[in-house]
Amino acid sequence: MCERSVLIKAVLEVWSSGQSHDEAVQSAVAQGPAVRTQRREFLAAPKTLQVRVEAFGRTRSMEEKREILDIWKPIFDGDETVDLHAPDTILWALEEHGHISEEKTHLGPRTTEPRRVFFGRQVAGGRSVDKKLKDGEKAFYQRYDLSQRAVLGPTTLENELAFIMANCALAQAGKCGMDPFCGTGGLLVALSHFGVRLFGGEIDIRVVRGWAIAYTKNKEAVDEAARKRGLATAATSEASATAITTATATTAATATATATTAAAAVAFAVAATAKPSASDTMLGAERETKSASGLGLDYLRSFAAYLCSIGLQIEGLEPTTEPPAEVEPTTTTPTAPTTTKKPKHPNQAKKQVKDFALTNAGGLNVFTNFVQYGNTPPDVVVCDNSMSPYRKVPQGWLDCIVTDPPYGVRAASKKSGRDPNRRQVEIRDVGSYIPSKVSYGEDELSHDLLGTAADALRDGGRIVFLVPVDLADFLGIDRAASELREGCAEKETLRAMAYPKDGRPKKDPRLCISETTRDPLLLDETRYLDFIPRHSALELKGASLQVLSGGLARLLVTMARLPRER
Structure with missing residues (x-):
């Protein structure tokens, strides 16, 4: 369980328990010498030990933890060896405080007394509780x-x-x-x-x-991945691209000084952009187009067009404001990102070369x-989720769908479409045309997502997704009256609420909620139902709330596909 789990901190063998630490100590001592002897197997030398004092639902200071450790002295014989870095035995003195509390963490630490106290030996460690130990097993x-x-x-x-x-x-x-x-x-x-x-x-x-x-x-990981895929590394691509740029991209101030160097380099670059002749084709493998830097002619062809597109002059090629034609990428010759913006500053040009080099190295794609x-x-x-491209299978073809849909806050929520109020565009090349996009409403997105799940999931298959929540709505707070400045229109979207154009309004203290909140209103799972989209073919398995900043939160929702009618 601990090897697979993310949230389990530890599995404990309970030695004693009580309503307080004193009561739990008395319970441990009262168990008799036979039980004490059994426990010595884990405590006596040469075994080493560590005692952890943990409180769930409250934070204990170091001074309070030392006082608790003194209370537990009677269960030890005094000859035990302590090792805080790599102990053989880990003991826990564990407090359980009320899960639901009216106390607000942003107003100060909680002062409640524990409901129950446990003392026991750690059988297995989970999560990352052992990450600070020298020999601790990492999650x-x-x-x-x-x-x-x-x-x-x-x-x-x-x-x-x-x-x-x-x-x-x-x-x-x-x-x-x-x-x-x-x-x-x-x-x-x-x-x-x-x-x-x-x-x-x-x-x-x-x-x-x-x-x-x-x-x-992680640049080292990018380069290692590029080597595994047989691509040029980011460092090699950047160095080569920079060298070609230096040789071919000239300004009025340096045109004379670099004319000789540019002539030789441009001849090579122009040849790379030209169509291959019959003799070129006959060269076959010998003409596999590797330059001294290890880059192919396809790379130089796309890069030469890229230099022209950003306004850099190359002898033999006319500068153009049109983006270079998109070349179908392969595993070894990815195309350059197109741009029509001329760099306004030398550092911006260097960044464009660096970005192009990373793209050519294959280091920025999803794989x-x-x-x-x-x-x-x-x-x-x-593809566009609003127009699913997947063929429907009568009994489904997926076991699970796990997704974090765009909320429209940090990532725009878009679908294919065209604003009827904007001018129509003539599509001249269908192969290189990228369809325009319009806003994808939250309700519409959820409807399409659950519809896809109902069609694609096998019986019993699960869909797990995140749903954005405005805590003002969740708690019944009138955000427009409490947070917006006078004269501002009411916010209609989560993004407009989180990133107002006229500056962030004054925060409502009622929405300054800790991520570890135990507010009864936020922990009442029955209230989540009003914010979870539903589908007749999907059964809700559970939901939990994660509090974010800015008065936002999100629900982690798990649903299962109901059995189909036979």
Whole structure:
């Protein structure tokens, strides 16, 4: 259980319990010499031990913990050896305080007395309680910590929550799972750890191909993933791109000084952009187009067009404001991100070269993290969830759907469509055309998501997703009256509420709620039903609330597909 769980802290063998520490000590001593002798097996030398004082529902100071340790002295013989770094035995003095409390944490620490006290030996450690121990066993999910992950996106889901959702979905090897809003694949990484066969859907092609959305968190991991995939590393691509830029991109001030160098480099770059002749084709493998830097002509062709698109002059090529034609990417020659903006500052040009190099290295797409961890990558479809591209199977084809839909706060919620109030656009090239997008309402998104789950899930299959909640609505607080300044219109969306254009309004102290709140209104699960979308073919299995900042929260919802009629 501890090897799989994320939230279990420890499994304890209870030695004694009571309403207070004194009562629990008396209970332990009263159990007699035979029981005491049995416990000496875990406490006597050469065994080492550590005693942890923990309180659930309240925070204890170090001074209070020392006083509690003094209370437990009677159960020891005095010859035990303490080791705080790598003990053989871990003992817990555990307090349980009321789960629901009217006391507000932002007003100060709780002062309640414990309801029950337990004392026992740790049989198995879970979560990351042993992470500070020298030889402590780390939790399995720490391997996927975001601080060490190769590629992240602006809304990558936190690692622990991703694995909690995977557990709620009963993820295991041999099952099929999908995230219809996969983004950079944070949830898919968690599912892949358990051996799930993965599918993903994403409307933004830039995210899938790694264009300008994701960013590199662990450069060493990106380079290692590139080497495994047979691609140029980010460092090599950047160095080569910088060298080509230096040789070919000239300004009025340096045109004369670099004319000779540029002539030779441009001749090569222009040749790379030209169509291959018959003699070129006959060269076959010898003409596999590797330059001295290890980059192919396809790379130089796309890069030369990219330089022109951002306003850099290349002899032999006319500058253009039109974006370069999109080249169908392969595993070895990804295309450059297109842009029509001319860099206003030298540092901006350097960043564009660096971004282009990272893209060419294959280091920013959704598959890099799977290569980093050696997990099976997903099959990702660039599609719109409002118009599902998946064929309906009578008995379903998925075992689980795990997703974090865009709320419209940090990530815009969009679907394919066109604003009727904007001018019509003539589509000249269907192959390179990217459809326009319009706002995707929360209710409509939830309706489409649950509809997809009802169609695609097998009987008993689970869907696990997050639902945004405005705590003002949850608690019955009139945010418009208490938070908005005079003259401001009432906020209609979560994003408008969280990021008002006219500046953040004064916070309502009633919405300054701790993540560890035990407010009865927030812990009453029956009240969650009003905020959870429903579907007649899906059964609600459970929901839990996570309090966020800014008066926002989100519900983790788990549903199961009801059996179909035979």
